[in-house]
Amino acid sequence: MRKRTVLGFKPALDAGFEPRDYSWSPEVIPLGEYEVNLDFMIWSKKQVAVDCYCTIDGGKKIRLSAYRNKEDDYLIGATKVTYLSFGTKLMVNVGLNAVGNPKWLNAEVIL
Numbered sequence: 001m002r003k004r005t006v007l008g009f010k011p012a013l014d015a016g017f018e019p020r021d022y023s024w025s026p027e028v029i030p031l032g033e034y035e036v037n038l039d040f041m042i043w044s045k046k047q048v049a050v051d052c053y054c055t056i057d058g059g060k061k062i063r064l065s066a067y068r069n070k071e072d073d074y075l076i077g078a079t080k081v082t083y084l085s086f087g088t089k090l091m092v093n094v095g096l097n098a099v100g101n102p103k104w105l106n107a108e109v110i111l
Helices: 009-014
Strands: 032-043 049-056 061-067 089-096 102-109
Touching: 009 032, 061 102
Parallel strands: none
Antiparallel strands: 032 049, 032 089, 049 061, 089 102
16 A cells, blocks of 8 residues: 655654745736646645645745545545655646635646
């Protein structure tokens, strides 16, 4: 069985990751399709989700969430994010949810 790579909040800090450097603001996160580098992931404290911390070309740091579905998977499109290695390159498509916040529509691993 594959091992999930998602960290808890404290283990992420202990490993040197800094979640505060990443924005979830609709004004910062671009819409559309673009490439990101998956820097790290943390289990969300407020939702049944995985918060994915990514860097866009040019160094902009963003946070997007992957929510659990009925099968207990955390999917973005067909990609199970909880098993991705940190440093994975993804082609993502981002839109807005019903209340105007950024939402992953799709993500595919770039080989």
